[in-house]
Amino acid sequence: MRTFLPRRTQVQRDGFTLVELLVVIAIIGVLVGLLLPAVQSARESARRMSCSVKLKQIGLAQHNYESAYKKLPAGYQSFDRYHQITSLPAEDYDAETWDAATGWAWSAAILPFLEQQAVYEACDFGAPLWEPRFAAARETLLASFLCPSATGGDEAFTVVDESGGTLLKRGAMVRLGRTHYVASHGQEECWGGRSGPAGPFQGDVSRIADGPFYRNSSTRFADITDGLSTTVFAGEHTSRLSDKTWVGIVPGAFSHPKVSSPENAAESAAALLFVHSGPSGGELDVFGNVIIHPPNFPTLHVCQMQSEHPGGAQLLMGDAAVRFVSETVNRELFAAMTSISKGEVIDEY
DSSP: OOOOOOOOOOOOOOSOOHHHHHHHHHHHHHHHHHHHHHHHHHHHHHHHHHHHHHHHHHHHHHHHHHHHHSSOOOSEEEOOSHHHHTTSOGGGBOTTTOOBSEEEEHHHHTGGGGTOHHHHHTOOTTSOTTSGGGHHHHTOOOGGGOOTTOOSOOSOEEOBOTTSSBOEETTEEOEEOBOSEEEEOOSOOSSSSOOOTTSTTTTOGGGTOOSSOOBTOOOOGGGOTTOGGGSEEEEEBOTTTOOOBSSBOOTTOEEOOSSOOTTOOOEEGGGGTEEOOSOOTTOBOTTSOBOOOOTTOTTOOTTSOBOSSTTEEEEEETTSOEEEEETTSOHHHHHHHHOSSSOOOOOOO
């Protein structure tokens, strides 16, 4: 009898070999590497569009305010005569800068035109904003003032003095709601020098300010003879560089840089609300040259436009149009865009 042995059957294996698996992983990695920048670009494009819409809404609110009151809101409200200031409680004024009560800012004044009537009514523009009864209102997070590309924080911040220590008013700290949008003070900055009772402009910054917003400003559209469409009203300032607020100023407060550079330093209270372009009297670089700082300039001043959009920043013009201005814009051209009545001719930018 013949014995037959069973045939060895061949097993069919499903799946990848190790080499094939490594190849697939490598291909997926390459595809992700190719797609990720496109996804990031698309997300930044959406954030930039959202930022543009918010600035546009702020511009329209400014126009509605001007239509209602025949002038733009004051950059911030303050007593500006020495006899007025010294009649206040000592903590309600700064004897060096002449910043004083009530402190409320342009951005607080336009709240009704940004559909924030409830927050507006919780404020009292006839009283110092640092009074404890306004704590809830002034710490309000308002999405209208926040750029989605800014990474330095959206929450309210604690006001500090020149040394960086907590500034107390009425025996308590003051916290202010944050903004990523700041008003243009023009070329000049009228808050850096110490004015005092014998100062060069006796507290009246209208003698030197050349932009649309400054302390106690009351700018009319008719005053902007350089043209609304070529005059910067506001723009971006990321909280990654310094703290800015929509509420107003507190006498004795300072805005401190969060990023170090050879030329940046803390600036007094008005820098919580304003930026300027330069040139400004007395502001020189380490080589003795006048300073002009367009958006994202490497000086990293707390009083310059600064965004986290690649390549530049979005600016709000006087006609409520929003323009993206490159960080490589001609500096003299940018300076001309920030003044309101110097007669400069503005080319394309």
